[in-house]
Amino acid sequence: MPANVRIALDAMGGDHGAAVVVPGAALSLLRHPDTEFLFFGDEAVVAPLLDREPRLKAKSKLIHTTVAIRMDDKPSQALRYGRWKSSMWLAIDAVKKHDADVAISAGNTGALMAMSRFNLKMLEGIERPAIAALWPTMKGDSIVLDLGASIGADAVHLVNLAAMGSAMARVLFDVENPTVGLLNIGVEEVKGLEEVREAGAMLRARNSTEFRYLGFIEADDIGQGAADVIVTEGFAGNIALKSAEGTARQLSQYLRSAMNRTWPARLGYLLARGAFQALRDKMDPRKSNGGVFLGLNGVVIKSHGGTDAEGFASAVDMGYDVVRHDLLAKISHSLARDRDAISAAKASGAAS
């Protein structure tokens, strides 16, 4: 049995702070007893909550700080007042110092990314970080990246995203050779997609043993489970995700109001409530909570700021999984192979 997974938590992050973080960690610990936690936050707030979870408390250490990053601060502001001492910084710093294997925060995304980058630095060969998350599909889950860590991507960055995303798919989905698709639009001969086409050519030429490149995928096929990993630039990825989330919310609003309009509908709803519950479970955004920051020398996970304990527990579960299956080592390995492959492709391209 390997050592415990050590998880550093920003106990003050998110809309509800420690009131969600502590019970969320307790839920995840039930599923993964081989975990231990470092909580960073205000002792006066966190300690009483830990007292209510004796099982969790026995596996936890609380490090006191009163500095917490606010949800609406700009990254530069957050860095100015929160570096070295905020709960968010200290959680990341625990990863940097090898006191923890992964840091998780439900706080301000921009600040978390800026601090992670500043403190952990980028992996060799990666210039920009990415955010990857699970996207529920008809065939299970897919991984979509980048969801908005950086805007604009050249072909090499897209190829790196494919390598990092497929390493994550091998870890989380337990598949040897995950499929990868490049998000594109179905309009031919439109200018401006050179980098996507070039990335496609590079991925095809790479002929990887670590993933199988399927070609371009349109956004309406993501939900059908068209590929294990969907690679895209951050602006488009963020918009794809938010558009899907918005549509899911809209349709559940429609459904609720339709089911409330007439008495046969209300009665039908009662009879079919098991089915509606199954549907709600399928659509539950808490189950796919947790954006993994990739490309850094260390793993940091962002939970939705507004989630509840169950949702935060999903982000902690994600942290457990990526550590237990050694995501970082697998990514580094993939990137090294990619660097070789890209150099080889360039050399043969130059020769031809």
Added chain:
Amino acid sequence: MPANVRIALDAMGGDHGAAVVVPGAALSLLRHPDTEFLFFGDEAVVAPLLDREPRLKAKSKLIHTTVAIRMDDKPSQALRYGRWKSSMWLAIDAVKKHDADVAISAGNTGALMAMSRFNLKMLEGIERPAIAALWPTMKGDSIVLDLGASIGADAVHLVNLAAMGSAMARVLFDVENPTVGLLNIGVEEVKGLEEVREAGAMLRARNSTEFRYLGFIEADDIGQGAADVIVTEGFAGNIALKSAEGTARQLSQYLRSAMNRTWPARLGYLLARGAFQALRDKMDPRKSNGGVFLGLNGVVIKSHGGTDAEGFASAVDMGYDVVRHDLLAKISHSLARDRDAISAAKASGAAS
């Protein structure tokens, strides 16, 4: 009573060609008797279908051509063999020659755009065309543009999209002063969004009397009806639309399978079938069928290639509406005002 609305139809376009185009036109004619049609296509195919619709036939003229654009040809190929003589080209050409007020095709999008641009040319001050369509929301419909006519957009292009989209909203929604939002992602201080920010500043400075600029909107708020008009660059717009369509399809698949799983669910479904029908109507993609090409000297509408007669009729209805309310004149008027406003803003910017 003004003259009839004259609609040119590419009778050979789409997956089903005249078998959908002719009955679709007949349906729309029932709703708008002050319409007349020019059908372009193979007489041997189209004439028998028109014979079955005597009411439509009385308001129609059929112009024979055997050349039809294939759905999967590249625009350049389509232009090579289809210029001057294909059903698609001739429908557009009828608009150019003022024989028709609008052209509608369910054919190949890229070819339709290339031919429209080649034949009709761009409006003064517009360098690139856009595709606008209706997006069903909790508050009715919104207009989203650009949905993929061109990739990448500078600030001036985004401002032009706002002017064209709000003219369309005034025409279709009968509002004096539609609201406009710029699609953006909620990540602060990320590089690469300069053009979106610059467009936001220009729209704010413009202080238009023709629309009300609301600021940035994230993709999950489109479906809540956050603005009458959502402006974005074509790659992101296409991905937002396809992602929403894919999610809607995925959720209706989930719902269908959940309602089929147990006998109480099936019974509940029967009782609530009126509610489910209302939901299906709300989500019916046929009702929002019709992408309007904007920025050209003439109106061209693209119907989904795979739609049925009811869906094609929606695209014809859209054509009727934009002609009846003089969309093109309103757009030209808005753009002229915008040019003045942009020049003024530049002059004052230079002076400050």
